[in-house]
Amino acid sequence: MTSSAYDSVLEVEDLCIHLGGRMVVDHLTFRLGVGERMCLLGPSGSGKSLTARALLGLSSPRASVSGAIRINGIDVSARKAMQRPETARVGMVFQNTQAALNPLVTVGAQLRAPFIRFHGMSQRDAQRAAIELLGRMRVEAPDQVVQRSSGELSGGQRQRVCLALALACRPSLLVADEPTTALDVLAQADVLSLLSECTGTDATPSLLFISHDMSAAARLCDRAVILDEGRLVEEGALEKIMARPSHRFSKSLVDAIERHAVPAARSNGLEAFSGCACHI
Numbered sequence: 001m002t003s004s005a006y007d008s009v010l011e012v013e014d015l016c017i018h019l020g021g022r023m024v025v026d027h028l029t030f031r032l033g034v035g036e037r038m039c040l041l042g043p044s045g046s047g048k049s050l051t052a053r054a055l056l057g058l059s060s061p062r063a064s065v066s067g068a069i070r071i072n073g074i075d076v077s078a079r080k081a082m083q084r085p086e087t088a089r090v091g092m093v094f095q096n097t098q099a100a101l102n103p104l105v106t107v108g109a110q111l112r113a114p115f116i117r118f119h120g121m122s123q124r125d126a127q128r129a130a131i132e133l134l135g136r137m138r139v140e141a142p143d144q145v146v147q148r149s150s151g152e153l154s155g156g157q158r159q160r161v162c163l164a165l166a167l168a169c170r171p172s173l174l175v176a177d178e179p180t181t182a183l184d185v186l187a188q189a190d191v192l193s194l195l196s197e198c199t200g201t202d203a204t205p206s207l208l209f210i211s212h213d214m215s216a217a218a219r220l221c222d223r224a225v226i227l228d229e230g231r232l233v234e235e236g237a238l239e240k241i242m243a244r245p246s247h248r249f250s251k252s253l254v255d256a257i258e259r260h261a262v263p264a265a266r267s268n269g270l271e272a273f274s275g276c277a278c279h280i
């Protein structure tokens with residue numbers, strides 16, 4: 001049991017998005033439980049980012065959005081991000097960290113803002129909280145990083161700052177849209193493990209992880225919703241989907257994982273599939 005009054009942190013019901021006379025998200029319905037980590041997978045152009053923007057209240061004015069989006073039971077479908085009540089706050093982490101941070105304002109000033117605005121802290125306490133949070137995000141020398149511009153940080157450091165910014169708002173839901181795509185392999189692994197540590201319990205935000213990388217999703221999430229051409233084409237436990245994918249896109253993702261697994265296993269001197277016929 002959770003301490004929340006709602007079992008679902010997010011309910012999406014019959015979400016439709018029209019853009020330029022075209023239906024780009026088509027009657028999408030799914031839910032995300034409190035303390036759950038779920039992924040939204042789909043090929044390029046399947047409507048993942050437009051869905052994320054609608055959930056965040058950041059749809060373009062040119063988009064026509066219908067259907068219900070409830071966060072902790074509150075219908076926010078007609079409300080822009082800034083108009084939403086505190087209990088329906090959503091944190092966000094995007095692929096493009098350069099666009100998410102202002103290079104003309106220090107990292108510290110950007111990180112202090114949510115502590116001051118949402119938690120009523122003084123400048124001094126907010127600075128302490130910002131440094132402590134950056135430390136938890138495994139940013140080295142956080143007391144120095146707060147004095148820098150985001151333009152002086154690496155991509156991995158910037159994504160950790162973005163994650164800290166999202167968590168500083170203490171949201172009940174974190175939407176991470178391709179948060180590792182622009183990072184090198186080591187930084188990807190680090191950001192995935194941070195996401196895993198900082199989400200998915202009753203005391204931390206639930207996570208909606210948006211990606212077309214099934215291996216990354218499998219490291220974080222138990223459940224998946226698969227989109228294709230704006231429609232939900234498969235949904236359920238990620239383990240089951242990976243074992244028996246039914247839609248062509250899910251099959252192609254599982255095939256891609258197996259193609260990568262074989263050379264990796266061989267280079268480790270291991271047989272790729274110990275149960276296969278050639279393994280005697």
Ligand SMILES: Nc1ncnc2c1ncn2[C@@H]1O[C@H](COP(=O)(O)OP(=O)(O)OP(=O)(O)O)[C@@H](O)[C@H]1O
Nearest residue numbers: 019020024042043044045046047048049050051060
């Ligand atoms: N501003 C826009 N105007 C018109 N069509 C758009 C606009 N933004 C997105 N689309 C179209 O909507 C569809 C869904 O786009 P979306 O960005 O949500 O896809 P996606 O699944 O996030 O893709 P990717 O994985 O490449 O980011 C695509 O066909 C895209 O061309």
